[in-house]
Amino acid sequence: MRNFVLAGLFAGAMALPAAADYTIIAPANPGGGWDQTARTMQTVMQEEGISRSAQVQNVPGAGGTIGLAQFASQNRGNPDALIVGGYVMVGAILTNNSPVSLADVTPIARLTGEYEAIVVPAASPIESIDGLIEQLKADPGSVSWAGGSAGGTDHIAVGLIAKAAGVDPTTINYIAYSGGGEALAAILGNQVTAGISSLGEFEAQIQAGTLRLLATSAPEPIEGVDATTLKEAGLDVVLENWRMVAAAPDLTDEQKAKISADIEAMVTSENWQKQLADKGWADTYLAGAEFDAQLESDIAATEAVLRDIGLVK
Structure with a gap:
């Protein structure tokens, strides 16, 4: 009888689905929001037993489109490959006329949202968002x-x-960097007048006093953040940078369902929720058909905005 019990337990254990060895592509240099998202996923997936050995690979360039193209071409049918993307990638695909788009991968879920922050070096003579706009x-x-x-x-x-301030958007002097780390170095090095990125990417430097936070793009003041909003400053601008995760193309329905279940297990864990709170990221988790519809709407809205401000013809 004991042998039957042991055999049954062994067979049951063998029947459990094995944790995946995920590779997560961060299509940017280390230090930025996509890299932070990928490494947070790595940590939580491993600690929660969702992935035995999650790995992060950085493939920077062209707003994530280089990493996206490489991911799509090299991982067809691979259920262990994931890529982080989001609003930035949507805009870069349109601006760069990328031959590869999110239609060439398998979107899984929206994960987080974060508002933009406008900062200047601590030694800047610009004391407020009003001074910068002036x-x-x-x-x-x-x-x-x-x-x-x-x-x-x-x-x-x-x-x-610029448009809200009555300035021609095509005249702005915008310097694009391939990752948050490079942009941050330029701001701290006083190589530019101001910097703009997701609030979390500047938070440590703001708290350390090396950057001055002028405003955020939130619809209302953010709890615990000592800064006005652009709307409070008289600029009708509200913008949230959202991030998502996608899987490889050409997956079976069963493979996609397994990945979706793993991502849901990750985002519903206490560990993930703590990471969001620590980083100041909003939980914007959305999956399935609802996410597919929202993504289609966001792509259309982004194209409209890019045309409106002259970045896409």
Whole structure:
């Protein structure tokens, strides 16, 4: 009888689905929002037993489109490959006329959202968002903005700020960097007038006093953040940078369902929720048909905004 019990337990254990060895592509340099998202996924998936050995690979360039193209071509049918993307990638695909789009992979879920932050070096003579806008109105080219890739959330935000201030968006002096780490170095090195990125990417430097936070793109003041909103400053701009995860193309329904279940297990874990709270990321989890519909709507809306501010013809 004992042998039957042991055999049954062994057979049951063997029947359990094995945890995946996921490789997560962060299509940007280390230090930025996609890299942070991928490494947070890595940590939580391993600690929760969702993935035995999750690995992160950085493939930077062109607003994530280089990483996306490589991911799509090299991982067809691979259920262990994931890529982080989001609003920035949507804009970069349109701006760069990328031959590869999110239609060439398998979108799984939206994960997080974060508002934009406008900062200047601590030693800057610009003390407020009003001062920055005053200079922008007087001489748009004299205000250099450091942000992420061309056509991404940061670039769109600057275009919207200029338009709301009555400045021709096509005259802005926007300097695109391939990752948050590079942009941050330029801002801290006083190589630009101001910087713009997701709030979490600047948080440590703001708290350390090396950056001055002028405003956020939130619809209302963010709890615990000592800064006005663009709307409070008289600029009708609200913008949230969302991030998502996608899987490889040409997956079976069963493979997609397994990945979706793993991502749901990750985002519903206490570990993930703690990571969101620590990083100041909003939980915007959305999956399945609802996410597919929202993604289609977001792509159309992003194209409209890019046309409106002159970044796409």
